[in-house]
Amino acid sequence: MSGATTEPVILVEKSGGVALVTLNRPNAMNALSGELRSAIAETFEALEADPEVRAVILTGAGKAFTAGLDLKELGSGASTVGSAVNDKDPVTSIGQFSGPVIGAINGVAITGGFELALACDVLICSTNARFADTHGRVGILPGWGLSQKLSRVLGIYRAKELSLTGNFLSAAQAYEWGMVNRVVEPDELIPTCRKLAEDMLSLIPDCLVTYKKLIDEGFAETFGESLKTERRFTSERNQAVDAGEIEARREAIRQRGQQQKN
The missing domain is CATH 1.10.12 (Lyase 2-enoyl-coa Hydratase; Chain  A, domain 2)
Structure with missing residues (x-):
């Protein structure tokens, strides 16, 4: 009797110099478990070493981009918040890739997921996308750059409004505030990102x-x-x-x- 197959926590599809990287824990809103953080590090290290891959599109499976650190895993005592933040930091892992990384934000990007979105070079959002910095509601502080990047992107007053309330920012508002490049219908998200990647790859x-x-x-x-x-x-x-x-x-x-x- 064969055992049940385990779905990989990250999927990679390569085509024409572009790698589509999909966070693949849809039933957990693509929460950044230790396993997924390790997979992100390994994936981006491998993509950087692959001369055929010159651009990356990063997205999430299901309804979320990523809900950030896996609070269920942390709540179980499997790891501490400090070790989770410092061990296999996914923002640093994404930074291993020297080419452009396009964030295809398909759904909610919350707390650490918001930080992951800000690690991308360009952000294209589905109309379903929403952002929230809920670090303060969990009782922790960001460790992957959000506290400094967000104010530089939005201005200090808007950044404080988001971080000191934990309120959601819609895709339309994020576009109006200049945080994302454009907002498209869900079925146009990946094709739009692929076209943008092709334009980038037309450079020397x-x-x-x-x-x-x-x-x-x-x-x-x-x-x-x-x-x-x-x-x-x-x-x-x-x-x-x-x-x-x-x-x-x-x-x-x-x-x-x-x-x-x-």
């Missing part, structure tokens, strides 16, 4: 990775320091490009612009 491959790194490093610095960082990146990169390459690429840009115009 090494320039795509370097440009993302430049933006991220500069964003973490003061404005004055970020300008110095830009000059450093630019002097290293631009000297390696010759006139012939620029001319060929100029023509490709012209043709693409003409196609988009039509």
Whole structure:
């Protein structure tokens, strides 16, 4: 008699340079159990090592993107909050991937799930998406960057409103506040993300990775320091490009612009 098969907690589908990564604990709202956090770390490490994968789309199975740390697991005493926050931090794991990560926010992104969404480079939301920072309602503080990132994205007053109430932010409001790039119908979510990934992959491959790194490093610095960082990146990169390459690429840009115009 064969034993019951166990569904993997994370699914990966690769196509045309893009990996669709799906958090796969739908019956637990994709809560970030120890097993899932380990799977995220292993998955993004493997994707970074795969030369065929240049962009990632991250989404959730079922009705949730992710509800954050698995409170049921924590409540059972299987691990402490401190160890859960510090062990296999999924935000750091996602940061292992040097290419763009597109968050396809299909449903609720709560607390640690909100932090996971903010770890992505671009956010595309389903109309079903909602965000909430409920750290204060659980009695814990964020450890994956939310307390600092959210104020930089929304401004300090809106960030305080969300974090000091635990109230939900709808997809439409998140778009109005500038936190997400766009909001689409549920059945358009993954196709929209795939089209965006294709547009990103039309950039010069090494320039795509370097440009993302430049933006991220500069964003973490003061404005004055970020300008110095830009000059450093630019002097290293631009000297390696010759006139012939620029001319060929100029023509490709012209043709693409003409196609988009039509």
